[in-house]
Amino acid sequence: MNPQQAEPWAASGNPPMAAEGPTAPPASMLDKMAGYESIAIGGEERYLPPPVYPVPSADYGQQQPVQQWSIPSINEDKARQALIKYASDHVTYSSRPAEEMVIKELKPYNMYRYCLESFTESRSPEWKSEPYYRQIVDNYGYVVPPPPWEVPVDIPKMFEKNKKKVQVPxxxxxxxxHRCMNLGKIQCTKCFQxxxxxxxxxxxxxxxFGGEDRCNHCMGSGMERCKHxxxxxxxxxxxCHGQGRLFFYIQLTVKWENHKFEQVIDLQCGLPINLLSKVTGHQLFSxxxxxxxxxxxxxxxxxxxMSQQGIQEHWTQFGKISRIIQQRHMVELIPVVQVHFQWKxxxxxxxxxxxxxxxxAPEYPGKNCAIM
Structure with missing residues (x-):
């Protein structure tokens, strides 16, 4: 091969990287580890059941007095200003009805909202392999690795979704x-070596052109250098990226998730209940x-x-595949007032x-009245 035609890496003696192909090592290469006998290399995450924890008993109910609310949370002036702002937020709405209306009644429909959050942790081990670049080897056959749920992992910020991958000691x-038989290189599939x-x-x-002109590309030889x-x-x-050896270890994928159970006592007053998820209320209990x-x-x-139902559901749904690290629940009073008024x-x-x-205000009388 002409040295002037050599690739930039040729001086190092390393051939180009082979195209991707089957890379998973056979199961026979995996060591038998106590507590990790059933795991494989690659594939989907398979989360293990956590240690058994007792479910909270209903005998420890919270004894905290809570005030009942039955009066409007706003006065007539605030009710009017809220409607004026509502009209101004819509380009085609006139603010005249809000400014000129005569308020007849403020009818409270204050609603309670219960919310439970359970912050959980799940763990999934799997075998991993990567090219060996003098990584630290800690498996000498006489030290038993810690079980999946005893591997120390720092817990991130509570009630926020997160994910971390750690090497099991x-x-x-x-x-x-296994692919190159420790050689670091494999036969080229295009030119067959x-x-x-x-x-x-x-x-x-x-x-x-019918055999009249010699091919200038290959100088008449009919062959050219394999580009692959x-x-x-x-x-x-x-x-192995040319190393000839692979570094094997068990990787633990730790996933944290925040699960929420939320319900509102619907008083059937005509306000769509889904709107309440976008607003906050007065916290009465936490x-x-x-x-x-x-x-x-x-x-x-x-x-x-609701509280008993939510706690039972979370322990039933997540307690078998995850460890519940922390829980919090609260009760809010969401102020809701129906304003009856007269205009024209x-x-x-x-x-x-x-x-x-x-x-x-789906039936606001000032729709499509604004002056453009």
Whole structure:
């Protein structure tokens, strides 16, 4: 091969990287590790059941008095200002009805919202392999690795989704590469180790145009240097990256998730219940600990039922595949007021809800009245 035609890496003696192919090592290469006998290499994440923890008992109900609310949370002036802002947020709405209306009644429909959050941790081990670049080997056959749920992992910020991958101690070892048989390179699949292939111009004939002109591309030889291996006849193994050896270890994927159970006591007042998820309320009760206990003494028994239902659902759904690290629950009172008013001798109404004083007025009389 002409040195002037050599690739930039040729001086190092390393052939180009081979195309991707089957890279998973056979199961026979994996060491038998106590507590990790059933795991494989690659594939989907398979989360293991956590240690058994007791489910909180209903006998420890929270004893906290909560005030009942039955008066409007806003006055007439705030109700009017909320509707004026609502009209101004819509380009085609006139603010005249909001400014000129006569308020007849403020009718409160204050609603309770219960919310439970469970912050969970899941763990999935699997064998991993990568090219060996003098990584630390800690598996000497006489130290047992810690079980999956005893591997120390720092817990991130509570109630926020996160994911971390860590190497399990005492599982790392070095083995010869299964694909290249420890050589670091494999046969080129295009030239079959010859380093040359048929010329793509003359298709191996050496001549062009019916055999009258010699092919200038291959100088009449009918062969050219293989571009896939640059004439080396072999390619760098894409599994070990030319190292000839692989570094094996068990990797633990730790996943943290925040699960939420939320329900609102719907008073069937006409306000779409889904709107309440976008506003905040007055916090009447809150508790946070490793395992929260069902609320038992809230004035509205429906909140007590929601609390018991939510806690039971979370332990049933997540307790078998995840470890519940922390729980918190709270009760909010969401202010909701229905405003009845009159404008141009016609009766109308709208809702003002949430601490933010959001407005729901699907039948606002000033629609499509704004001057453009």
């Amino acid at each position: 005492n599982t790392a070892s070095v083995k010869g590469c 010859t380093g040359r292939v048929k010329c793509w111009i003359c298709h191996g004939k050496g001549f062009r 291996c640059s004439g080396y006849g072999c390619q760098m193994c894409n599994v 508790d946070q600990q490793i395992q929260v206990h069902p609320i038992m003494t809230f004035p509205d028994p429906r909140i007590n039922q 001798r016609k009766d109308h109404s709208y809702f003002v809800y949430g601490i933010e004083n959001k407005v729901h």
